[in-house]
Amino acid sequence: MADQTQVGAPSAENVESAKVKMRARDVSVYYGNKKAIDEVSVDVFSEYVTAFIGPSGCGKSTFLRALNRMNDTIPSARVEGTIELDGEDIYSSGMDVVQLRARVGMVFQKPNPFPKSIYDNVAYGPKIHGLAEGKTELDAIVEKSLTRAGLWEEVKDRLQDSGTALSGGQQQRLCIARAIAVDPEVILMDEPCSALDPIATARIEELIDDLRGRYAIVIVTHSMQQAARVSQRTAFFHLGHLVEYGHTSDIFTNPKQQRTQDYITGRYG
Numbered sequence: 697m698a699d700q701t702q703v704g705a706p707s708a709e710n711v712e713s714a715k716v717k718m719r720a721r722d723v724s725v726y727y728g729n730k731k732a733i734d735e736v737s738v739d740v741f742s743e744y745v746t747a748f749i750g751p752s753g754c755g756k757s758t759f760l761r762a763l764n765r766m767n768d769t770i771p772s773a774r775v776e777g778t779i780e781l782d783g784e785d786i787y788s789s790g791m792d793v794v795q796l797r798a799r800v801g802m803v804f805q806k807p808n809p810f811p812k813s814i815y816d817n818v819a820y821g822p823k824i825h826g827l828a829e830g831k832t833e834l835d836a837i838v839e840k841s842l843t844r845a846g847l848w849e850e851v852k853d854r855l856q857d858s859g860t861a862l863s864g865g866q867q868q869r870l871c872i873a874r875a876i877a878v879d880p881e882v883i884l885m886d887e888p889c890s891a892l893d894p895i896a897t898a899r900i901e902e903l904i905d906d907l908r909g910r911y912a913i914v915i916v917t918h919s920m921q922q923a924a925r926v927s928q929r930t931a932f933f934h935l936g937h938l939v940e941y942g943h944t945s946d947i948f949t950n951p952k953q954q955r956t957q958d959y960i961t962g963r964y965g
């Protein structure tokens with residue numbers, strides 16, 4: 697069983713700063729009759745990177761998608777339990793899902809810029825959410841978002857070029873800029889580096905570290921090295937269960953559960 701008593705409770709070392717942004721309790725996710733996630737409880741903290749690790753098919757992406765209701769787009773998917781954002785149940789009938797997905801943005805495994813200009817990729821969200829009064833304000837949001845995503849210097853002279861003409865790593869930073877542009881509170885990243893080469897991966901990892909001061913970030917990764925490098929909290933999933941969740945350093949150096957130990961030492965997965 698997951699050692700969940702320590703999950704939500706910040707330790708003395710960070711009790712001052714750790715603020716729960718999202719709280720998931722007893723969350724199960726089904727695809728039809730199949731239970732892909734079984735009663736998972738996790739807290740996601742502001743200004744921390746939380747990594748979800750575990751062998752293929754253990755349910756990391758399914759649980760990640762439950763955090764901004766992306767599973768709603770899969771007809772057979774059903775979610776039980778509660779997930780709160782700042783204390784508000786995101787599955788309540790009053791929740792505006794479009795608004796939720798702006799507050800809890802998502803970056804996918806394969807960079808997926810719109811087939812539009814670099815500028816329009818970033819400006820699209822603020823436009824539909826009415827975040828800019830006019831062109832000057834929109835320009836400022838685009839510049840700020842691209843700057844935060846570490847892409848501005850590379851693209852500032854070609855904002856009208858197509859987003860799809862950028863390199864894979866640049867496209868992924870463009871997708872991060874697109875998520876940032878609508879002023880999210882949480883950014884979910886589903887294996888954001890798996891399609892990238894090592895140099896582009898290193899840039900995204902640095903970027904994640906830069907961004908965590910402003911957002912709660914959750915990253916699904918197959919790479920334990922990446923989880924160890926970028927996260928402060930790690931959740932280890934196995935067969936739909938949360939086996940263990942805690943400080944990243946503890947999970948990798950002093951796991952409490954045998955299954956975690958076996959996974960991090962490469963015995964399976």
Ligand SMILES: Nc1ncnc2c1ncn2[C@@H]1O[C@H](COP(=O)(O)OP(=O)(O)OP(=O)(O)O)[C@@H](O)[C@H]1O
Pocket residue numbers: 727732750751752753754755756757758759770772
């Ligand atoms: N759309 C879907 N319909 C039916 N079953 C699904 C769907 N998506 C995922 N599953 C099943 O749910 C389980 C968890 O899958 P999920 O993709 O969440 O795991 P994962 O840990 O993210 O895997 P990976 O690391 O390979 O991406 C798997 O058994 C998978 O086959």
